[in-house]
Amino acid sequence: MAASPHDLDSADPLASFRDRFVIDDDLVAYLDGNSLGRLPVATLDRLTTFVRQEWGSRLIRGWSEGWVDLPVTVGDELGRELLGAADGQTVIADSTSVCIHKLLHAAAGLRADRDEIIIDATNFPTDRYLVEAVAEARGMTVRRLEPDLVENVTTEVLAGALGERTAVVLLSHVDYRSGTLLDLPAITDAVHAAGAVVIWDLCHSAGVVPIELDSAGVDFAVGCTYKYVNAGPGAPAFAYVAARHLAQAEQPIPGWWSAADLFAMSDTYEASPTVRRMLSGTPPVAAILAVQEGVRLIAEAGIGPIRDKSVALTTYLIEQLDAAGLEIVTPRDPHRRGSHVTVRHPRAREIAAEMLERGVVPDFREPDLIRLGLSPLTTSYVEVAAGVAVLAELAR
Numbered sequence: 001m002a003a004s005p006h007d008l009d010s011a012d013p014l015a016s017f018r019d020r021f022v023i024d025d026d027l028v029a030y031l032d033g034n035s036l037g038r039l040p041v042a043t044l045d046r047l048t049t050f051v052r053q054e055w056g057s058r059l060i061r062g063w064s065e066g067w068v069d070l071p072v073t074v075g076d077e078l079g080r081e082l083l084g085a086a087d088g089q090t091v092i093a094d095s096t097s098v099c100i101h102k103l104l105h106a107a108a109g110l111r112a113d114r115d116e117i118i119i120d121a122t123n124f125p126t127d128r129y130l131v132e133a134v135a136e137a138r139g140m141t142v143r144r145l146e147p148d149l150v151e152n153v154t155t156e157v158l159a160g161a162l163g164e165r166t167a168v169v170l171l172s173h174v175d176y177r178s179g180t181l182l183d184l185p186a187i188t189d190a191v192h193a194a195g196a197v198v199i200w201d202l203c204h205s206a207g208v209v210p211i212e213l214d215s216a217g218v219d220f221a222v223g224c225t226y227k228y229v230n231a232g233p234g235a236p237a238f239a240y241v242a243a244r245h246l247a248q249a250e251q252p253i254p255g256w257w258s259a260a261d262l263f264a265m266s267d268t269y270e271a272s273p274t275v276r277r278m279l280s281g282t283p284p285v286a287a288i289l290a291v292q293e294g295v296r297l298i299a300e301a302g303i304g305p306i307r308d309k310s311v312a313l314t315t316y317l318i319e320q321l322d323a324a325g326l327e328i329v330t331p332r333d334p335h336r337r338g339s340h341v342t343v344r345h346p347r348a349r350e351i352a353a354e355m356l357e358r359g360v361v362p363d364f365r366e367p368d369l370i371r372l373g374l375s376p377l378t379t380s381y382v383e384v385a386a387g388v389a390v391l392a393e394l395a396r
């Protein structure tokens, strides 16, 4: 007999991490941690202390007492724990969209003798819009791959597109709709073999899939911290620039925070030789502290055990969806998927709205997809079972 969701929760080595989050709602199942993660208790405490004791009593002195370094120190922590990145290559800054804009320019500048940017039609809208805009601004052309949603971008799909004109390839590690996990090391090698550079959007993998940017030789990467890093709505993004590219990486929003000497107030701009060169203006201190707490929770649980639970949860979810006869548009091979599973249904919009009414939070994604996101530190098997029961009943 199959184990009950209660038994699976009892046997879950990460189950106790749920108590490390504020779970103060009347929901039956929160299946949207892949859009906005829950609030860690440690973050609530840290921000309360920060506001009262640091902002409240240290005031401007706080900058020289540590705030000034936070984009890089927390970037280093996130890079080490989540990205397989040695120190000095990751900053916390801006939104994912703004960081993508900066990295696209920096990457294209490294291959100024080439004139094509490759992106896939399945990629997140902001990535596609930014590629179009940067290509137009730099007089480049865009080559759009049209892969199957579930198969997504493979080295074979890329092979026909890469060529002597390719300057930059921008791809999402995990597809925001199908949840397909791309082969980051193999694709990075293929892009390099063509003489181009790659930017990886890690929004749907950071904090839930083990990532090794340095050993894969990745050029640039970017991602958000409000999903699996649990840093809160509108939390800042991270940007990774491989150390070998730092000296040449020129970004289009040079500000005093990216200058070589922040407080020199020089007449002329000189970019910082360090990864600070990717910053622009004053960083959001409170929000970066929330990123730090999110990263520390992941480090404590361990990215290996987190991935193991993610695979177990998505496998369990797929079994439940199969039993209900629902169509799944996510790879069945666990090595090929991230931490969400997507169902296709002609009445998806209506069903998702009804699920919300019944206390189950999914995501509706155009045109006919219901996305179920499983966040290993907070999602229980009981929640998954309860969520599928409601979905199955509504989809009948």
Ligand SMILES: Cc1ncc(COP(=O)(O)O)c(C=O)c1O
Residues within 6 Å of the ligand: 095, 096, 097, 098, 124, 126, 127, 172, 176, 201, 203, 204, 224, 237
């Ligand atoms: C893959 C991907 N890239 C980029 C973004 C946009 O990020 P932001 O709103 O932080 O700019 C998102 C989600 O919002 C996303 O899922």
Ligand SMILES: Nc1c(O)cccc1C(=O)C[C@H](N)C(=O)O
Residues within 6 Å of the ligand: 034, 035, 036, 176, 203
């Ligand atoms: N970033 C979001 C927002 O500002 C509002 C609502 C949702 C989001 C999301 O995170 C969307 C998400 N990136 C997605 O994969 O669809």
